[in-house]
Amino acid sequence: MIYIRVSVAREEMISPELQEHQCRGLVDREGLMLVRAPLMDLGKSGRGFSDRQIAEIIAMAERGEFEVLVLWVWSRFGRNTLESLKNLDRLTELGIEVRAAKEDFDGRTVIGRFAIRQMLNIAELFSDQLSETWKETIASRRRRGLPHANQGRFGYYRCDTCPPKRRGVALETCRDCRVGVLKVDPVFGPLLADAYERAANGGNLGYLVREWHAAGVVDPVTGLPVSAGRLYDVLDSGFGLGFVRYRLPEQLHKLVPDRAGVPRKKRNRSRRPEEFGLYLPGQHEPVIGDRARCEDVWDRYTARRGKAPKRAAIEDRHEARYSVSGLMGCPHCGVSMQPLLRAKKNRRPPVGGRPHPGDVTWRCRTHAEFGTCPESGYGNLEHVEERIVSWLEQRATPPADLEQRITRARQSVPVAVPVRASPASVLAELDRQEDNLANAVSVGAISIEAARRKQEKITAGRLEAQEKLAEEHRTAAVHKAGQKMSAASFLGVRAEWELASPSQRNRLLRTVVKQVLVRRGRGTPLSEKYEIAPAWVA
Known part of the structure; x- marks a missing residue:
């Protein structure tokens, strides 16, 4: 390997x-x-x-x-x-x-x-x-009021003549922009200033992201539409308000329990404001001209941001949160679906310390962020699991004519099939021949020329056997991927379903399910609303 x-x-x-x-x-x-x-x-x-x-x-x-x-x-x-x-x-x-x-x-x-x-x-x-x-x-960049990284920033540009920063390519700079101080972009700068004001005043950034998407605003740094998560990353940096941020030494790493519960030291990759101990004035100009006003906007923004719930970083999660995490998909735009919890005042009592399945809704990620997939549907975790259980039980039931099939198989006369040497046995035999040839040459029982011809035949035979062996492995892999699973596989998943935790259910499902597609339509039969693609489907 x-x-x-x-x-x-x-x-x-x-x-x-x-x-x-x-x-x-x-x-x-x-x-x-x-x-x-x-x-x-x-x-x-x-x-x-x-x-x-x-x-x-x-x-x-x-x-x-x-x-x-x-x-x-x-x-x-x-x-x-x-x-x-x-x-x-x-x-x-x-x-x-x-x-x-x-x-x-x-x-x-x-x-x-x-x-x-x-x-x-x-x-x-x-x-x-x-x-x-x-x-x-x-440390040198911090003393000069520059950010620690030299990449582009939303709302700013580097130079009027130099090419933009490209991933994996050394940055080209002229004499004017070599110091690394960015300039406010005349198009994206006002957009960033408006985003800071609206966020500091308690505005919904989801609505703002949809407005930008409808207006065709694309992040010049990534070349992609600006999502709510990306916009929060931009605002949390404080760069648009004239700050450069750095972590304190004790903030560079954090202890995170591994799968066994043992604390492990990992690099701190959180980008929230409270994870950075130093916000220093930078050399660049803020998108809001008055720096005193910038400090007021930043104080109001961080106060509201600190009240927002904190979710565990993806790399810190060792278990799936729900039984169908990573399996739900939208049949219209093809992207994955994301879970959403019902409002607290309308939630039902938890089940086993976890949210009630009826309070977890799955929605199309594209429609949730940009509102551009109106044909997408909503899925309820309680209904999805009910549909999955029904699907498992249907496939776990053996065929009605199973006994007749067994009887016919026992009565059938076996047909003699010629046995051919497997590529692995051929390779073993060629190795034995090569060892014998080496012994024969060492004692002078065979001439060098004859040994050379024999060695050429052995080499050619080995290459042919290796190709056949590789082809067998490829064929076996394709057969395994395309082979439908037996009823016993589904019966095993169904038998463990009731006592399994959501993360254990997720691992069980991934052995038999590739994806669950959610159709639109309230009141639609579950067998039509939730289309389950088996794991063997390409």
């Missing part, structure tokens, strides 16, 4: 395609066979392990799903020597051989393990040096 990691997309990065190409080269040279597509962590730092797929790799190794893990270089596994060695030792205990395409040391030898430790130490040293450089750069 191949593992690929890229920390940040930038022009000088080693792309995932290049890493995969060199890893596949090692696989081909060693005669290995890939058991699955490469496992990738894109946009993930090597200093941490909790948010990467290393735990999944170890779990796969415990299940015996692969025997060799191939990396591009050792730093792709991690830039924290202690944690890297701990996870590598665990893989070694499970009998997994770890190889690096460009730094291929034999980890089973003393010298090989020493070389691997040195490469991991070098990777950590490089990461530490880079971290120190960034800390000095950020």
